[in-house]
Amino acid sequence: MDNTSANNMWGDYLKNHLEDAFHEPPKVYHFGDNQADADTCVNLVKKGIKKATSDSLLGLQYRKERLPKIGDYTVVTDWEGKAQCIIETKKVILKPFFSIDDEYAKLEGEGDKSLKYWKEVHWDYYTRELEAFGRVPRESMIIVCQEFEKVFER
Numbered sequence: 001m002d003n004t005s006a007n008n009m010w011g012d013y014l015k016n017h018l019e020d021a022f023h024e025p026p027k028v029y030h031f032g033d034n035q036a037d038a039d040t041c042v043n044l045v046k047k048g049i050k051k052a053t054s055d056s057l058l059g060l061q062y063r064k065e066r067l068p069k070i071g072d073y074t075v076v077t078d079w080e081g082k083a084q085c086i087i088e089t090k091k092v093i094l095k096p097f098f099s100i101d102d103e104y105a106k107l108e109g110e111g112d113k114s115l116k117y118w119k120e121v122h123w124d125y126y127t128r129e130l131e132a133f134g135r136v137p138r139e140s141m142i143i144v145c146q147e148f149e150k151v152f153e154r
Helices: 005-015 037-047 057-062 104-108 115-133
Strands: 027-029 053-054 074-076 083-096 142-153
Touching: 005 037, 005 074, 005 083, 005 142, 037 074, 037 083, 037 142, 053 104, 053 115, 057 115, 057 142, 104 115
Parallel strands: 027 074
Antiparallel strands: 053 142, 074 083, 083 142
16 A cells, blocks of 8 residues: 555554454545545545445446455545545445435435435536546446445544
């Protein structure tokens, strides 16, 4: 990990979780593509409200990122890159955008937690994300639905 703050947090986590000492180093990540979303979302995770996140499969492919898998650890930072907490992936499901339901929207914990809100803000995000690759979102695009649990914070 190149991020000193994330490296220090991972080290602090390992002090009490030696069973994870040989685990691959965690991904370092902030939510969203702007400061307001990144900082809001990490605070929702820290409060135990946000328990899921959703990447577009196309976005992951274009950025050459691998699919998340159960047991992955991620150090979540704020927009400035300061480590805020560590999450562990508990479930990963691929499904079309049109099939996201109310229950999943609530797990994301953003806004009013409604499916309508989820679809609006995520559609806007996927539009911005895919524009860089000359693509546009579609109702049938595959979404990587990742559920997680916060396992550590200072």
